[in-house]
Structures are given as structure tokens and as C-alpha cells.
Amino acid sequence: xxxxxxxxxxxxxxxxxxxxxxxxxxxxxxxxxxxxxxxxxxxxxxxxxxxxxxxxxxxxxxxxxxxxxxxxxxxxxxxxxxxxxxxxxxxxxxxxxxxxxxxxxxxxxxxxxxxxxxxxxxxxxxxxxxxxxxxxxxxxxxxxxxxxxxxxxxxxxxxxxxxxxxxxxxxxxxxxxxxxxxxxxxxxxxxxxxxxxxxxxxxxxxxxxxxxxxxxxxxxxxxxxx
Amino acid sequence: xxxxxxxxxxxxxxxxxxxxxxxxxxxxxxxxxxxxxxxxxxxxxxxxxxxxxxxxxxxxxxxxxxxxxxxxxxxxxxxxxxxxxxxxxxxxxxxxxxxxxxxxxxxxxxxxxxxxxxxxxxxxxxxxxxxxxxxxxxxxxxxxxxxxxxxxxxxxxxxxxxxxxxxxxxxxxxxxxxxxxxxxxxxxxxxxxxxxxxxxxxxxxxxxxxxxxxxxxxxxxxxxxxxxxxxxxxxxxxxxxxx
Amino acid sequence: xxxxxxxxxxxxxxxxxxxxxxxxxxxxxxxxxxxxxxxxxxxxxxxxxxxxxxxxxxxxxxxxxxxxxxxxxxxxxxxxxxxxxxxxxxxxxxxxxxxxxxxxxxxxxxxxxxxxxxxxxxxxxxxxxxxxxxxxxxxxxxxxxxxxxxxxxxxxxxxxxxxxxxxxxxxxxxxxxxxxxxxxxxxxxxxxxxxxxxxxxxxxxxxxxxxxxxxxxxxxx
Ligand SMILES: Nc1ncnc2c1ncn2[C@@H]1O[C@H](COP(=O)(O)OP(=O)(O)OP(=O)(O)O)[C@@H](O)[C@H]1O
Ligand SMILES: [Mg+2]
Numbered sequence: 001x002x003x004x005x006x007x008x009x010x011x012x013x014x015x016x017x018x019x020x021x022x023x024x025x026x027x028x029x030x031x032x033x034x035x036x037x038x039x040x041x042x043x044x045x046x047x048x049x050x051x052x053x054x055x056x057x058x059x060x061x062x063x064x065x066x067x068x069x070x071x072x073x074x075x076x077x078x079x080x081x082x083x084x085x086x087x088x089x090x091x092x093x094x095x096x097x098x099x100x101x102x103x104x105x106x107x108x109x110x111x112x113x114x115x116x117x118x119x120x121x122x123x124x125x126x127x128x129x130x131x132x133x134x135x136x137x138x139x140x141x142x143x144x145x146x147x148x149x150x151x152x153x154x155x156x157x158x159x160x161x162x163x164x165x166x167x168x169x170x171x172x173x174x175x176x177x178x179x180x181x182x183x184x185x186x187x188x189x190x191x192x193x194x195x196x197x198x199x200x201x202x203x204x205x206x207x208x209x210x211x212x213x214x215x216x217x218x219x220x221x222x223x224x225x226x
Numbered sequence: 227x228x229x230x231x232x233x234x235x236x237x238x239x240x241x242x243x244x245x246x247x248x249x250x251x252x253x254x255x256x257x258x259x260x261x262x263x264x265x266x267x268x269x270x271x272x273x274x275x276x277x278x279x280x281x282x283x284x285x286x287x288x289x290x291x292x293x294x295x296x297x298x299x300x301x302x303x304x305x306x307x308x309x310x311x312x313x314x315x316x317x318x319x320x321x322x323x324x325x326x327x328x329x330x331x332x333x334x335x336x337x338x339x340x341x342x343x344x345x346x347x348x349x350x351x352x353x354x355x356x357x358x359x360x361x362x363x364x365x366x367x368x369x370x371x372x373x374x375x376x377x378x379x380x381x382x383x384x385x386x387x388x389x390x391x392x393x394x395x396x397x398x399x400x401x402x403x404x405x406x407x408x409x410x411x412x413x414x415x416x417x418x419x420x421x422x423x424x425x426x427x428x429x430x431x432x433x434x435x436x437x438x439x440x441x442x443x444x445x446x447x448x449x450x451x452x453x454x455x456x457x458x459x460x461x462x463x464x465x466x467x468x469x
Numbered sequence: 470x471x472x473x474x475x476x477x478x479x480x481x482x483x484x485x486x487x488x489x490x491x492x493x494x495x496x497x498x499x500x501x502x503x504x505x506x507x508x509x510x511x512x513x514x515x516x517x518x519x520x521x522x523x524x525x526x527x528x529x530x531x532x533x534x535x536x537x538x539x540x541x542x543x544x545x546x547x548x549x550x551x552x553x554x555x556x557x558x559x560x561x562x563x564x565x566x567x568x569x570x571x572x573x574x575x576x577x578x579x580x581x582x583x584x585x586x587x588x589x590x591x592x593x594x595x596x597x598x599x600x601x602x603x604x605x606x607x608x609x610x611x612x613x614x615x616x617x618x619x620x621x622x623x624x625x626x627x628x629x630x631x632x633x634x635x636x637x638x639x640x641x642x643x644x645x646x647x648x649x650x651x652x653x654x655x656x657x658x659x660x661x662x663x664x665x666x667x668x669x670x671x672x673x674x675x676x677x678x679x680x681x682x683x684x685x686x687x688x689x690x
Contacts, residue, residue, distance in 0.1 A: 010552050069679070073671040075630035078644055078664050085648075086657035089473035118682055129277055130314035130373070134328035134380060135304040144327060148318045164627070170538035174637060181541055185548070194552045201537070201545055208536040216532070 016195040020187040024199045027183030031207065034101060034179060035166045042105040043162070046112025053117055054142060064113065071110035076168050079103040084175040096175035108165045115157050119150035156219045163215050167208060180204060227286075228253045228415050229274065229384055234283035236269050236439075243269050244280070245439035251384070251417060256410050258426040258447070259419045261436035262462055267419045270436070271386045274417070275306045288383045304332055307377025311389040313369045315361040321348060321372045322357040325379045333380060347379035348372070351405045367398030371405050378409065385409065387418040421466055427451065435459045479658040483650040487662050490646025497560075497632045497642055501567040502625055508568050509575025514605065516580045534573040540634050542566040547638045559638035571628045578620045582613030619681035626674050630667070643667065 053064050071079070084099040094102065123146050131141040173182035184200030229251035236244035243266045251257050259267050272278040274285055276292050276299055285292040290302050316324050325344035329335045335343065348354045351371035361369050370390055377385060387406070391399045403425050410416060410429055420426070426433055427447050434444040435454070443455050454460045515527055534542070546562040557565070586609050594604035614621065636645035643663050650659035 007553070011549075069672055069675050070668060072626075072675045072678075073630075073668045074664055075633035075644070075667060077633045077636070078660070078667060081644065081648065082657070082660050082664055085651065086474065086660055089657050114679060114682070124314075126310060126312050126314035127316065130308075130310060130316075130376075131327075132300075133275055133277060133303055133306070133308035134376065135300040135302075135332035136328055137300050140331050144331060145316050149316075152318070167538040170540040173540070181538070181544060185544065188548065194549045197545060197549050201541055204538060204541055205533070205536055208538075209532060212532050212536045 011194055011198050013193050013195040016187075016191045016193045017199060020191065020196045021199060023183045023187050024180065024196065024203055027178060027180035027200065028203050028207065030097075030177065030183075031169050031179040031203075034097065034104075034169045034172065034177070037101050038104045038108060038166060038169070039162055041101075042108025042165070043112050043158075045105065045109035046114075047116055049109065049113040050116035050120060051142070053113070054120055068110040068113050071106050072114070074107075076103055076107050076165070077171050077174065079106065080171055080175055096172060096177040099175050100169065100172035100177050104165055104168050104171075107168070108162065111161045111165065112158060115154045115161065116150070119154040120146060122153060123149050152222065155222045159215045159218050163208070163211050166211075170204075227251065228288055229417070230284075230286045231270075231274060232284045234270065234273055234285070235281045236266070236273060236278060237281045243439055244273070246283075247436075247439070247441055249434070249441065251415060253415055254413045255431045256416045256418065256429055258430035258433045259417065259436060260421065260426070260433060260462070260466075261442075265436045266439045267436055268388050271308070271388050271417065271419060274384075274386060275303050275308055277308075300332060304328070304380045305383045307374075307380065307382035307385040309370070309373050309377055309385065309387045309390045311392050313361070313366070313373045313393070315369055315373055315376075317361050320358050320360055321353065321364065321375075324361070324372055325376045328376070329379055344375070344379055347375040350378065350408075351375045352401075365398060366394045367401045370394065370402050374402075374405055374409075378414075382414075384415045384417065387416065387420065389419055389421070391420065391422060423451070423463075423466060435462070437462075473656065474658060474661050476656055476658045479650075479654050479656050480662060483647075483654065483659040483662060486646050486650045487643065487659055487666070490641060490643035490663070491666055493641050493646075494629075494632055494643040497563065497635060497640065498629045501564060501571065501632065502628055504564060504568050505571035505575050505628060508572025509577075509579050512572065512576030513579035513583055516576070517583055517605075531573045531576055534569045535577075537570065539566060539570045539631055540637065542570055543634055543638060559635065559640045562638055563632070563635045563640055567628065567631070571624070571631070574624050574627075575621070578617050578624060579613065581620075582617035583609055585616045586612045619678060622674065622681070623678050626671060626678065629671065633667075 049064050049068070053061050080099050080103040083094060083103055084096060087094060087099075120142075127145055127149070128141055131145045132138075136144065169177075169179055170181045172179045173185060176182065180200045180203050184196045187196035188194055227250045229249065231247065231249045234244050234247040234249075235242070247266070247270055249257075249270070259270070261267055269278055273280045273283075274287065274292070276285070280293065283293075287302065288305055290305070291297055292299070292302060315321075316327070319327065322341060322344050325347050326337075326340040329340035329343055330337060333340075345354055345357060348357055351374055353368060353371055353375065356364060356368060356372075361372070364372065370393075374390075390406070391402050394402065399422070403422065406416070406418070406425075407429055418426075418430070430447050432444055433447045433450040435442050435450060435456075435458075437458050443450070443459055450459065451463060454463060512527065512531060515523055518524070543562055543566040546557065546566055547559060550557060550562075590608050590612065591601075591604050594608040595601070599607065632642055633644040635642045636648060639645065641649075643666060644660075647659040647663035651657055
């Protein structure tokens with residue numbers, strides 16, 4: 001056996017791959033499900049916080065700023081571990097899936113709030129005044145005049161941040177979520193062969209490479225021009 | 227009196243910007259407000275539609291007490307159009323979208339009705355053919371005329387202008403003044419803060435000179451321009467005319 | 470509640486273990502941040518070579534490592550390489566994975582910074598006799614770094630947070646030590662301690678960033 005054959009036999013072993021590809025595929029399903037849940041709930045929660053912040057109620061705003069700072073400062077893995085291994089001591093035992101979802105959604109919420117808020121405050125005061133002078137109320141001005149302009153500004157930074165946080169679904173493997181990395185790791189230890197790990201890596205590339213390339217495109221398309 | 231402001235004071239923190247201003251405006255009157263920078267002209271206008279909350283005093287517009295807590299301020303503001311120095315058009319909407327927004331959201335018109343009324347308002351400022359353009363695709367003068375259309379579409383009883391031509395290139399000023407003149411001819415009550423003295427001379431009924439948060443003197447344009455009672459007024463007018 | 474999450478006895482007992490972890494986290498950060506920056510700098514300077522022969526492979530490299538979750542890269546090195554007879558320690562794996570992953574992020578940021586410096590700056594520098602490399606080092610880079618400073622800081626914050634991945638490959642950094650202490654004491658207090666420490670050391674940076682970013686977006690609006 002040549003060394004090249006030995007290499008492919010180890011890392012791209014056809015028999016092992018044939019046996020474990022359904023596992024990896026299952027992991028892909030879990031990863032996608034987790035990612036979608038994180039993106040939807042994280043972005044919505046972030047937008048909600050930014051809108052509440054626009055009401056300018058002092059104590060509430062301090063609370064929002066603290067929450068945002070907290071989840072920007074803590075490493076996502078620390079939050080996951082804290083929820084998964086810590087909460088049971090308070091008689092709440094979330095599954096690994098829920099712990100990962102909750103943690104990453106909170107992190108995305110924090111970053112999204114920050115970005116949405118920066119977008120809202122970057123709209124000139126004159127826009128508010130013009131709208132209010134025609135009789136539009138606070139909420140009407142926010143939804144019809146301010147947000148459409150602010151959201152456009154926030155798309156590039158939001159896209160990049162969302163991609164980065166969604167990749168964190170791999171952290172779920174630490175708390176036994178059967179997402180791609182988790183499935184690949186256990187398949188690797190069952191088969192004493194790294195081929196499942198290579199399949200897992202390929203699956204991540206297939207999932208995220210298009211997203212990264214799309215992010216690049218969005219960044220160009222929504223470049224600052226008004 | 228369609229506009230009646232009495233004893234208006236305004237503080238910004240320690241800054242005392244309006245120090246007891248009384249201003250009465252009759253229906254169909256065009257009142258011109260002049261005065262040095264920082265004298266409180268903009269603040270006074272903004273107190274009239276409550277974009278600023280006066281610290282003391284009373285404001286009545288078209289019989290509505292603007293400062294009463296029970297007043298529906300958004301409804302009241304429909305009757306007071308405002309035009310800003312920097313246009314403040316909504317950049318994400320077309321010209322027609324800018325004009326129709328409040329018609330739909332505040333006046334409660336259907337989209338079709340609002341579009342028809344908006345188009346009519348654009349027609350009045352001579353821009354019906356620019357209805358589908360975005361603000362950035364319009365010249366400064368055209369943008370300001372769209373802003374005027376946005377205000378008059380709501381059929382206000384009073385129009386407030388805060389330096390409507392100051393941000394414009396000189397050759398574009400005329401088109402905006404022409405629209406203002408035709409508004410005046412249609413009988414609109416107008417309060418105009420501006421340095422366009424020639425326009426004041428032949429269009430204004432009354433000129434008000436503000437200085438340091440107070441109305442120092444007022445009267446017909448000819449009297450104020452040719453024969454001011456106060457040295458401050460004379461100095462200010464001299465300065466403006468030299469430019 | 471206090472007994473479970475802020476148990477005073479456990480805090481005292483776990484403190485030395487957790488502080489040792491903090492020390493290693495700082496050490497790890499001091500190694501991987503400069504390493505990532507150096508990698509990013511090389512990528513960014515290569516990107517200023519306009520030839521498509523350089524540009525396309527470079528873009529592929531950067532996107533490839535940005536698409537990989539860093540943990541996957543780390544596991545690939547730590548658990549995969551031994552099958553090829555290459556057994557690196559957890560620490561070396563972290564260093565390599567971070568070099569590849571964060572280097573690509575730093576590279577993108579620095580490239581944007583270099584692009585933001587007007588070409589006239591290079592021409593002016595070259596006209597006074599500076600070499601291309603000198604113009605880059607003395608004229609372009611200082612301005613580029615200043616223009617993208619918020620992004621550089623923000624990425625550095627993320628890198629420091631990412632060092633917690635070391636716990637997965639038994640690098641005794643803050644999170645790893647806290648989990649060790651937790652499994653000895655059967656109490657989550659040490660993990661809470663780690664979280665508090667992360668928050669206390671990173672909060673000032675987060676505050677600063679929030680100001681810088683707000684200003685940046687406002688300036689564009
Ligand atoms: N929102 C605010 N907060 C604090 N100070 C303000 C505010 N708005 C206005 N001022 C101050 O109030 C004073 C009067 O301002 P105002 O804009 O009414 O003057 P103006 O007569 O319109 O001047 P200009 O001709 O320059 O437009 C100024 O000193 C200004 O700095
Ligand atoms: Mg003013």
C-alpha cells in the first residue's frame with residue numbers, strides 16, 4: 001500500500017463513510033434546526049430590546065444596556081456550560097439542545113440590539129421632527145420612517161455577526177447535542193477512524209461557505225450609500 | 227386670531243432662550259420673523275406645534291389649546307404644516323410616498339385617496355412629473371417643494387417655514403419662493419423665518435424682529451426696513467442688506 | 470440559591486484553581502492575539518497585490534477558514550491529526566487553529582483598512598523615494614489601523630472569548646479549570662466564578678467598543 005493509499009484509507013475510508021453518512025446527515029438536520037431557531041429568536045429579541053430602548057425609560061434602558069454588555073462579554077461556551085451544568089442545581093434541567101439554543105440566542109440578541117440601536121440613533125433628528133410635524137405618532141414614525149432607514153444600515157454588520165454566532169452551534173457538542181460535530185465525533189470513536197470527522201468538516205463547509213460568500217456579497221450591495 | 231401665543235418662555239437647562247414672547251397672527255396673514263442667529267426664532271416656531279415644549283405660556287392654534295394635556299397633539303399637528311431648512315424628506319420613499327404617508331396614517335385615507343391627494347399637492351408645487359423620484363434624485367429646490375407639498379397635502383390652517391431657502395444654491399431659491407407666493411395668494415396663513423428681505427418686502431403683511439429671546443419690535447415691512455425704532459434692528463437690517 | 474451558585478466556602482476553595490485558569494487564559498490570549506494579527510497582516514498585504522493569481526486563492530483561503538466553526542478546526546487538529554501519526558498537544562492545536570481562523574478575520578479587517586487609505590498616499594510616499602514596503606509600513610498601515618480600530622478591537626474581544634474553546638482539548642484555561650473545580654465540588658459555583666471573571670475583565674472593552682461602534686454607524690448615517 002502506498003502512503004497515499006494509506007492516507008485516503010485512513011481519512012476518506014469508503015466503508016466507514018458509507019456506514020456513517022446517515023449519522024452525519026442527521027447531525028446536519030439538527031445543526032440547521034438549531035441555527036434557524038437561534039437566528040429567528042435572537043434577531044427578534046434584539047429588535048424588541050432596541051425598540052423598548054427607543055421609548056427612553058431610564059431604568060429600563062440601564063437594564064437593557066447591562067444585559068447587552070453581559071452577553072457580549074461572556075464567551076458563548078461559558079454561557080452554555082453555565083446553563084447546562086449550572087441550572088440543574090436550581091432544579092431546572094434544560095437539555096443540551098435547549099441550553100445551546102438559549103445561550104446563542106441570548107448572545108445574538110445582545111449583538112443585534114446593539115446594532116439595531118446604533119442604526120436607529122444614526123437617523124438624523126430632522127426625520128423624527130418632519131414626521132411628527134405632520135401628525136405621525138411616535139410608533140408610526142418609528143415603524144414608517146425611522147426603522148426602514150435604520151434596518152438598511154444594519155444589514156451588513158448584522159449579517160456578519162449572525163453568521164459568526166450561528167457557527168457556534170458546533171459548541172453544542174460539549175453538552176451532548178447531536179449536531180454535526182457531535183455526531184462526527186462519536187462516529188469517529190466508534191469506528192476508530194477519522195473519516196466521519198472529515199465528512200463533518202465537509203458538511204460544515206457545504207452549509208457555511210455559501211453563507212460566508214453571500215455575506216461578502218451583501219456587504220458590497222448594502223455598502224453605505226444614501 | 228388663528229395663532230395666539232402668549233408669554234412663551236423656553237429654557238434649555240440653564241439657557242433661557244425665549245423670555246416671554248407674545249405673537250398673534252390673523253387668518254390669511256403672512257408674518258415674517260427676522261433676527262440674529264440664536265435669538266430664538268426656530269425655537270418659537272417649534273413651540274407653536276409643540277416640537278418643543280414651552281416652559282411657560284400658552285399656545286392656541288385654530289381654537290385648539292396646543293399645550294393642554296387632553297389635546298390630541300398628532301391630530302392638532304395636521305392643521306399646522308412645517309417646512310424645515312434641511313427639507314427632512316424621507317430618503318427611502320418616493321416624492322409621492324413622502325406626501326402620502328401622513329394622509330394615510332394620520333388622516334386615515336385609503337391608499338388610492340392618499341395618492342390622489344398627494345399628486346394634487348405635488349401638482350400645486352409644480353412637481354407632479356417627479357412623483358416617483360426619490361429625494362436624492364431631486365435638486366435641493368425640488369426637494370424643498372416636495373416638503374412643502376407634504377405639508378399642504380394635509381390642508382393645514384397655518385404653515386410654519388424655518389429658513390426654507392437657506393440651504394439652497396442661489397439659483398434654486400426663486401422656485402421655492404414662487405411656490406410660497408402662490409400659497410400666500412391662495413390665502414394661506416404663514417409664519418416665515420427667513421433672511422429673504424426682498425420677499426419680505428413685497429409679500430409680508432408684518433415683520434417681527436426678534437432679539438435675545440424677545441420680540442423687540444414689529445410692524446409693516448416698509449416701516450421696519452426703512453424706519454426701525456431700535457438701534458439693534460437698524461444694525462441687523464444694515465448687516466443683512468450689505469450681504 | 471446562594472448555596473448553589475455563590476457558595477462562599479466553595480469560592481474560597483476553588484479560588485486558587487480558577488485563578489490559575491485565569492492566568493493561563495491571559496497567557497493564551499497574549500499568544501494567540503499577536504499570532505492572529507501577524508497572520509492577518511500577511512493576508513492583508515498579499516491582498517494588496519492586485520494580481521488575480523494571488524487574489525482568488527487568497528479569498529478562497531480566507532472564506533474557507535471563516536466558514537469553519539473554530540471548534541471544528543480545533544477538533545480536526547486535535548483528534549484527526551493523530552491518525553496521520555502527528556500528535557500535537559492541546560495547546561499547539563489551539564495556537565494553530567486560532568492562527569488559521571482568527572488570522573482570516575483579522576486579514577479581512579486589515580484589508581478593508583488598507584483599501585480605505587487613498588491611493589494618493591502611496592503615490593506621495595513613493596514619489597519621495599520610499600520603497601513599496603516602506604510606504605506600506607510607514608504611511609498606509611498606520612492610517613489603515615486607525616480607520617478600522619473598532620473592528621480590530623471587536624475581533625480581539627471575540628478572540629479572547631474564543632480561548633475558552635481550549636477547555637475542550639484540555640488546555641487548563643479559565644473555563645477548563647472552573648469545570649475541574651465544579652466536578653470536584655459537585656457545585657456550579659466555580660463556573661459562576663469564571664463567568665464573573667470573564668465579565669469583569671472584558672466589560673471595559675465592551676463599553677469602549679459600544680461607544681466606538683455607535684459613533685461609526687452614526688457617522689455613516
Ligand atoms: N435642543 C436644544 N438644546 C439646547 N439648546 C438649544 C436647543 N435648541 C436651541 N438651543 C439654543 O437656543 C438658542 C436659540 O436657538 P434657535 O435655534 O431658536 O435660534 P435661531 O434664532 O433660530 O438661530 P438661527 O438663525 O441660527 O437659526 C441658541 O442659543 C441655541 O443654541
Ligand atoms: Mg433657526
